[in-house]
Amino acid sequence: MRWILLICLLLCSLPVWADTWTHYTVPGAVIFVPAGDEALARYVGGLTVQEIPRIAAALGVTTPHPLPIYAYNDRVAFLRDAGATPMLEGVSYHPSGLIRIDATQGGSIRTTLAHELTHSFLAQRLGSHLGELPLWLNEGIAGHLADPIPDEELPDVSFPVFRGRVLTLEEMDQAFRTRGDTTAAYIESRSLVAWLEHHHPGSIRRILAFLAEGASFDDAVYETSGLTPEAWWERWQRSIPNWIFWLTLLSSPVIYVPFALLLAIVAILRHRRRHADEEDEDEPTDETMDDPSSRLDRPCERID
Ligand SMILES: [Zn+2]
Numbered sequence: 068m069r070w071i072l073l074i075c076l077l078l079c080s081l082p083v084w085a086d087t088w089t090h091y092t093v094p095g096a097v098i099f100v101p102a103g104d105e106a107l108a109r110y111v112g113g114l115t116v117q118e119i120p121r122i123a124a125a126l127g128v129t130t131p132h133p134l135p136i137y138a139y140n141d142r143v144a145f146l147r148d149a150g151a152t153p154m155l156e157g158v159s160y161h162p163s164g165l166i167r168i169d170a171t172q173g174g175s176i177r178t179t180l181a182h183e184l185t186h187s188f189l190a191q192r193l194g195s196h197l198g199e200l201p202l203w204l205n206e207g208i209a210g211h212l213a214d215p216i217p218d219e220e221l222p223d224v225s226f227p228v229f230r231g232r233v234l235t236l237e238e239m240d241q242a243f244r245t246r247g248d249t250t251a252a253y254i255e256s257r258s259l260v261a262w263l264e265h266h267h268p269g270s271i272r273r274i275l276a277f278l279a280e281g282a283s284f285d286d287a288v289y290e291t292s293g294l295t296p297e298a299w300w301e302r303w304q305r306s307i308p309n310w311i312f313w314l315t316l317l318s319s320p321v322i323y324v325p326f327a328l329l330l331a332i333v334a335i336l337r338h339r340r341r342h343a344d345e346e347d348e349d350e351p352t353d354e355t356m357d358d359p360s361s362r363l364d365r366p367c368e369r370i371d
Pocket residue numbers: 182186206209
């Protein structure tokens with residue numbers, strides 16, 4: 068039954084030039100590649116087989132549905148199918164779970180694939196409750212599982228903030244919704260998820276379990292960690308060391324503005340001082356006004 072559903076979804080989602088694709092079946096997925104590119108199919112298929120059990124287990128997905136994965140060896144074709152968004156490397160659709168990845172990016176294919184697999188499995192895990200999961204957390208979990216932070220770096224997990232810029236939860240959601248500048252939002256959401264997993268291990272999996280049972284997001288977070296989402300953000304933010312902001316400030320042009328103003332004031336004062344000195348030289352002094360002849364005319368007192 069599941070395979071019939073998958074085939075129906077594939078037929079609905081196939082691009083108009085579907086006859087140029089070849090598919091290969093691997094455990095948990097069907098890999099589509101441009102016809103003839105068997106090497107790409109083997110590569111992506113190998114990554115998929117490695118990543119699916121890890122990600123499914125982290126999210127509490129016990130019986131992963133097979134996923135259709137399209138791997139592109141042409142950036143233009145990828146953008147044509149996935150949407151012409153700058154920097155886009157992969158996309159996941161729900162409820163089908165279909166994934167498209169740009170396989171022209173070299174070393175980051177594994178990260179992109181893991182990121183999109185996470186989105187697809189989140190959709191499977193939550194089903195009709197997916198809407199309860201905020202966009203920032205959906206992206207944060209995908210970022211965290213795509214590029215896990217090593218255990219030894221977890222105590223410093225709040226360091227990754229983008230140029231010292233901290234977004235509120237709403238600002239992160241807004242960035243992902245509008246697809247504007249999402250760099251800071253991607254970094255911060257991943258850091259928030261890693262922080263929670265470090266301080267409350269297993270939280271993400273438990274939050275998803277609560278949501279899947281119909282709990283609200285606030286309740287799911289509180290039941291899991293004893294925190295509200297805002298308190299979670301607050302504590303994460305307080306753990307960012309001050310030197311991060313100083314480092315950022317020193318590398319920012321803003322720090323040089325006061326120095327520039329100071330230099331400008333000094334230059335103006337020196338200019339005015341020099342100008343005043345020049346005026347002093349031109350003006351007649353009391354001494355030059357004194358007529359020397361008056362001294363000559365002064366009667367001398369002679370003592371014979
Ligand atoms: Zn994403």
